[in-house]
Amino acid sequence: MSTAAPRSALLEVERLSKRFGGVIASAGVDLRVREGEVHALIGPNGAGKTTLVAQLAGQVRPDSGRIVFAGSDITRLAPHERARRGLARSFQITRLFKSFAVRDNVVLAVQAAGRTEPAAGAAARREAIERRVDEVLAEIGLADQAGARIDALSHGEQRALEVGLAVASRPRLVMLDEPMAGMGHDESKRMEALIRRLRAHTTVLLIEHDVDAVFRLADRVSVLVSGQIIASGAPEAVRRDAGVVEAYLGEE
Amino acid sequence: MSLLQRRLALGAVVLLLLALPPAMQALGAGYYISTAGKIVVFAIAATSLNLVLGYGGMVSFGHAAFFGLGAYTTGVLVSEGVLNGGAHLLATVALTAFAALVIGAISLRTRGVYFIMITLAFGQMLFYLANSIKGYGGDEGLNIRARSIIGFGLDLKDAPTFYYVALAVLAATLVALHAFVRSRFGRAIVAIRDDDLRAEALGFATYRYRLAVFVVAGAIAGIAGALSVNQQGYVSPNLLHWTQSGTLMVMVILGGVASLWGGVLGAAVLVILQEALSAYTRHWEFWTGWVLLAVVLFARHGLAGWLTSLTREKR
Numbered sequence: 001m002s003t004a005a006p007r008s009a010l011l012e013v014e015r016l017s018k019r020f021g022g023v024i025a026s027a028g029v030d031l032r033v034r035e036g037e038v039h040a041l042i043g044p045n046g047a048g049k050t051t052l053v054a055q056l057a058g059q060v061r062p063d064s065g066r067i068v069f070a071g072s073d074i075t076r077l078a079p080h081e082r083a084r085r086g087l088a089r090s091f092q093i094t095r096l097f098k099s100f101a102v103r104d105n106v107v108l109a110v111q112a113a114g115r116t117e118p119a120a121g122a123a124a125r126r127e128a129i130e131r132r133v134d135e136v137l138a139e140i141g142l143a144d145q146a147g148a149r150i151d152a153l154s155h156g157e158q159r160a161l162e163v164g165l166a167v168a169s170r171p172r173l174v175m176l177d178e179p180m181a182g183m184g185h186d187e188s189k190r191m192e193a194l195i196r197r198l199r200a201h202t203t204v205l206l207i208e209h210d211v212d213a214v215f216r217l218a219d220r221v222s223v224l225v226s227g228q229i230i231a232s233g234a235p236e237a238v239r240r241d242a243g244v245v246e247a248y249l250g251e252e
Numbered sequence: 253m254s255l256l257q258r259r260l261a262l263g264a265v266v267l268l269l270l271a272l273p274p275a276m277q278a279l280g281a282g283y284y285i286s287t288a289g290k291i292v293v294f295a296i297a298a299t300s301l302n303l304v305l306g307y308g309g310m311v312s313f314g315h316a317a318f319f320g321l322g323a324y325t326t327g328v329l330v331s332e333g334v335l336n337g338g339a340h341l342l343a344t345v346a347l348t349a350f351a352a353l354v355i356g357a358i359s360l361r362t363r364g365v366y367f368i369m370i371t372l373a374f375g376q377m378l379f380y381l382a383n384s385i386k387g388y389g390g391d392e393g394l395n396i397r398a399r400s401i402i403g404f405g406l407d408l409k410d411a412p413t414f415y416y417v418a419l420a421v422l423a424a425t426l427v428a429l430h431a432f433v434r435s436r437f438g439r440a441i442v443a444i445r446d447d448d449l450r451a452e453a454l455g456f457a458t459y460r461y462r463l464a465v466f467v468v469a470g471a472i473a474g475i476a477g478a479l480s481v482n483q484q485g486y487v488s489p490n491l492l493h494w495t496q497s498g499t500l501m502v503m504v505i506l507g508g509v510a511s512l513w514g515g516v517l518g519a520a521v522l523v524i525l526q527e528a529l530s531a532y533t534r535h536w537e538f539w540t541g542w543v544l545l546a547v548v549l550f551a552r553h554g555l556a557g558w559l560t561s562l563t564r565e566k567r
Contacts, residue, residue: 113455
């Protein structure tokens, strides 16, 4: 993996625009996510956060603008091609494979992106996958539930697995869409600790509603209001930004 | 059931199926051997639909078109004097796989009700095409006097011989399906059925996976069709009609969606119901409807699921 040159971004979004009929979801979004940081994306309901993630992950085609990931233009790539290049996402509404046990969900996630190091022989490859699956299960705290069915998990456990699937293939950048949605206090704390551990080997774009958690976790924060980034920078600077306070934080 | 019990049960089923023709002849019910052959042919076709519908989650309402296309391919070759069974198999697989590739490539760009409607439309297009080919019988269908020559001195006109040959094809289909479901590819296709958006976001090329399954299932249905024309000595455009696709779908739902034996059980029960009831009433479909209703309401995983639950309770 090449180390990024100073100031160069792992993910660069330029003037991204998308409208659905009369609704403008993205109105020229500019965003830079640097390698190795936890970058939080906050904004009021309906600001277009989830639509932005969907455009970055490829589920939604932008009308115009450009998305550059790890130095190459991915604006026209299909979602699975982006995942294979190491751009992963989790979903706001949990999406798991209900026909499979917890462990098999993770196995599928590791296999899907085909990003395990090329190993000689099928046995070695299988072993590499198994090792990675064990790591992920330990990381998300579900090692004891490996054989459980999805519907036997609690809400918090399902959310942890949701994030686990996204990071299973060791992506270079993972976009977490409101990972703490609907969580209780203890579950949120556990998710926060998980995200802290993720940053050791993955760049994180965190979409989150819980502003306090965001300011604890993020290296940099961008604020999306009405489909536009109105501020981007260190948490403290963003917190004091007059425009942000007026448009978003002030109302809390 | 333990593994040993499962193996014993499977062995018993295989023995029973192998002993069926001589047993029927001994009981003076030799006529029913051809009914058994018909069940096996439908079992292959229904199993191929179960691959698409059950495991792949694609509700294809035009599956009979591939069955009919396979029957026509072999029927036309026979009527043109080409009798080599290997050539029939090759041509049938090539043509039905190609048709499934074209139809699937277009249909799989749609979802839900649209997918159902577009596969139905393609099926009906092939149905009308078969009706319009005057050189091969048009709407009256095509009669063939000869049969595929498959070597080993086997004559497909002989009912017991046909039954055993079809049974071998069914066995191969089931073994392949069993292996497929456990393979990496098979697990991926089930994951895509569970949640295609998630599967794609993780890196699975969902469209290609689905298309591959659609093509393979189309080719298997084609082989079942090639067997059918050999049994009946006749192929009619009605084989491609959408109601025939509906019949296959009923078999899958009756037998068990996404269960290995679903297609086999559904085909057996539906054909037997049809034969038994039609001896007493012209309205056999009315009574079959009640059976289907009961299965859908009370055995949500079909007859296969119901049988599994029975063996589980015994333990």
